[in-house]
Amino acid sequence: MGGMPAGKVDRSEHDYSDWERRVDAMAVLLGRKRRLTVDERRRAIETLAPQAYDALSYYERWVVALGQTMVQRGIITSAELARRMLEVEKRG
Amino acid sequence: MKSKSVVKARFGPGDAVRVLDAYPLGHVRTPFYIRGKTGTVERLCGAFPNPEELAQMRDGLPAQPLYRVRFRQQDVWPDYRGSSQDVVEVEIYQHWLEKP
Numbered sequence: 028m029g030g031m032p033a034g035k036v037d038r039s040e041h042d043y044s045d046w047e048r049r050v051d052a053m054a055v056l057l058g059r060k061r062r063l064t065v066d067e068r069r070r071a072i073e074t075l076a077p078q079a080y081d082a083l084s085y086y087e088r089w090v091v092a093l094g095q096t097m098v099q100r101g102i103i104t105s106a107e108l109a110r111r112m113l114e115v116e117k118r119g
Numbered sequence: 120m121k122s123k124s125v126v127k128a129r130f131g132p133g134d135a136v137r138v139l140d141a142y143p144l145g146h147v148r149t150p151f152y153i154r155g156k157t158g159t160v161e162r163l164c165g166a167f168p169n170p171e172e173l174a175q176m177r178d179g180l181p182a183q184p185l186y187r188v189r190f191r192q193q194d195v196w197p198d199y200r201g202s203s204q205d206v207v208e209v210e211i212y213q214h215w216l217e218k219p
Contacts, residue, residue: 069174
């Protein structure tokens with residue numbers, strides 16, 4: 028990001044999966060409802076540890092950023108998020 | 120936007136400006152590669168809430184003037200091999216610009 032050496036650019040086209048589309052839609056909705064700015068999302072992504080940044084895919088970074096921002100804003104709690112994640116995990 | 124919640128524009132088209140060569144914490148829109156470089160104001164784009172403040176969940180007011188600044192590619196990239204006429208334009212907020 029911003030002029031740091033980063034290797035070759037992957038120019039291959041690829042389809043988005045359903046969960047990626049849903050993450051994008053969620054970000055748009057939160058923006059429209061004034062619960063999230065682009066800048067908050069970017070800040071959350073930029074403050075990921077370098078190892079996490081490299082390990083996560085593009086929309087995985089968005090998921091982390093959205094969750095982080097909603098917890099910071101007090102819209103959800105970490106405990107609520109944790110319980111929901113367990114529910115989804117069980118669903119398989 | 121109310122006029123008092125907008126910072127007055129200090130630069131105009133044709134003015135030479137230098138980008139601050141600073142690396143603060145937080146979310147900053149000014150790309151790393153352009154910091155410390157000198158260019159020319161191409162146009163004033165308007166004034167917008169400061170993204171550095173929006174990123175911290177504040178209102179970003181007063182709004183900062185945003186400029187499109189034109190740089191010569193050979194001034195930006197030390198090993199630039201293209202034409203000396205080539206330019207890159209970057210949108211930069213006023214609080215990142217100073218008179219060279």
